[in-house]
Structure formats: structure tokens, C-alpha cells
Amino acid sequence: GQNIDQPTEMTATEGAIVQINCTYQTSGFNGLFWYQQHAGEAPTFLSYNVLDGLEEKGRFSSFLSRSKGYSYLLLKELQMKDSASYLCAFYSNDYKLSFGAGTTVTVRA
Amino acid sequence: DTGVSQDPRHKITKRGQNVTFRCDPISEHNRLYWYRQTLGQGPEFLTYFQNEAQLEKSRLLSDRFSAERPKGSFSTLEIQRTEQGDSAMYLCASSHPDGTSGYGYTFGSGTRLTVV
Numbered sequence: 001g002q003n004i005d006q007p008t009e010m011t012a013t014e015g016a017i018v019q020i021n022c023t024y025q026t027s028g029f030n031g032l033f034w035y036q037q038h039a040g041e042a043p044t045f046l047s048y049n050v051l052d053g054l055e056e057k058g059r060f061s062s063f064l065s066r067s068k069g070y071s072y073l074l075l076k077e078l079q080m081k082d083s084a085s086y087l088c089a090f091y092s093n094d095y096k097l098s099f100g101a102g103t104t105v106t107v108r109a
Numbered sequence: 110d111t112g113v114s115q116d117p118r119h120k121i122t123k124r125g126q127n128v129t130f131r132c133d134p135i136s137e138h139n140r141l142y143w144y145r146q147t148l149g150q151g152p153e154f155l156t157y158f159q160n161e162a163q164l165e166k167s168r169l170l171s172d173r174f175s176a177e178r179p180k181g182s183f184s185t186l187e188i189q190r191t192e193q194g195d196s197a198m199y200l201c202a203s204s205h206p207d208g209t210s211g212y213g214y215t216f217g218s219g220t221r222l223t224v225v
Binding site: 040043045091100102 | 153
């Protein structure tokens with residue numbers, strides 16, 4: 001496997017910023033995805049990084065360092081609806097996605 | 110196109126029974142994937158198809174599990190002689206041929222299986 005590692009849980013207050021880190025083994029790397037999953041629902045696409053650096057998309061940004069096998073997802077101006085599980089996913093060069101266990105983010109008022 | 114469709118959404122079955130799930134991918138996607146997800150975990154890869162060819166099966170997929178994609182369109186996942194440990198969400202996803210569209214996979218809503 002890719003040994004994808006991300007924290008289990010994070011809690012933050014509404015309007016704050018939260019950063020979810022993800023590390024992975026670099027062998028066979030073809031991209032790094034972040035998905036959001038609300039309880040009982042399917043994962044939905046948030047971001048994709050294949051080159052080093054920061055990709056910004058509204059309130060959500062994702063960063064990648066290929067040499068370090070490291071990515072993070074940054075959620076800004078947190079809203080209650082952002083309470084969900086966030087999945088880091090390694091995209092390999094045989095076109096498979098391998099997921100981490102997910103980070104449950106709880107947003108408090 | 111309404112995205113990836115899975116049927117049924119929920120299935121409750123008795124231990125030892127056989128169950129079959131269906132997935133209809135996005136029509137222009139030629140890759141189709143099956144994943145299994147249990148509570149508190151990320152999706153685990155089971156198998157995938159390129160057109161009608163099954164290219165890889167995970168070691169998680171025991172011989173009680175079989176998947177088909179006979180015409181390169183919809184796919185079925187069958188579990189024979191179900192066990193309580195098979196209780197999970199079964200997710201289907203599809204993707205563009207080159208997989209580099211930047212949108213990754215599109216997931217269906219899943220089939221939640223409960224074995225009693």
C-alpha cells in the first residue's frame with residue numbers, strides 16, 4: 001500500500017482555518033487528490049495536485065511536495081456545513097486511487 | 110448524464126444469501142472501479158475494469174466475490190454466501206480514460222449492505 005497517513009479528527013470553530021496534513025509513500029506517484037465525504041454519502045472531489053505548490057479554489061486550498069511525500073488541505077472561513085470527513089487519496093501510475101482513513105472535521109459554533 | 114448510478118441504495122440480507130449490486134458509470138468513462146468502505150475508514154480498492162476487461166483484483170476480494178462488466182458499460186458485483194463481515198458501503202466509481210482530467214473519479218452514492 002501507499003501508507004497514507006492523516007490525522008483521525010480535528011475540531012475548529014466557525015470562521016477559523018484548519019489544515020489537514022497527509023503523508024504518503026512516493027513510489028508510483030501520479031497525483032494527489034482530496035475528497036470530502038459527508039456521513040452516509042459518497043466522496044466528492046475537492047482538489048487535485050500533480051505538481052509541487054499550492055492550488056487555491058475558493059475557501060479550499062491544497063498543497064503538494066512530491067519530494068517529501070506530503071500534502072495538506074487548507075479550509076478557510078469554516079462553515080458548519082464543512083463538518084465532514086476529508087480523504088487524502090494517492091493516485092498511482094496504474095490509475096488507481098488509494099485512500100487514507102480520512103480526517104473527521106467538526107466545526108463548532 | 111446523471112453521473113454514476115448504483116442500485117440498490119440499501120440491502121439487508123441474511124447470512125449465507127447471495128447479493129448482487131449494479132453500477133452504471135458515466136457513459137464516456139471507460140474505467141470503472143469498485144471500493145468497499147467500513148465505518149471510520151477510507152474506501153478500500155476491490156477491483157477495476159477498463160472497458161469489459163477486469164484488470165486488477167485486490168487480495169481483499171475473496172473467491173465469494175465476483176465482478177463483471179460484460180459490455181463495457183454497467184457492472185455488477187456479486188457476493189456469494191454473505192457473512193456479517195461483508196457489511197459495508199460498496200462504492201462504484203468511474204473515470205476518464207487518461208485519468209488526468211484533474212477530477213479523479215466520480216463516485217456513485219453507494220450500496221449499503223447489512224448482513225444479519
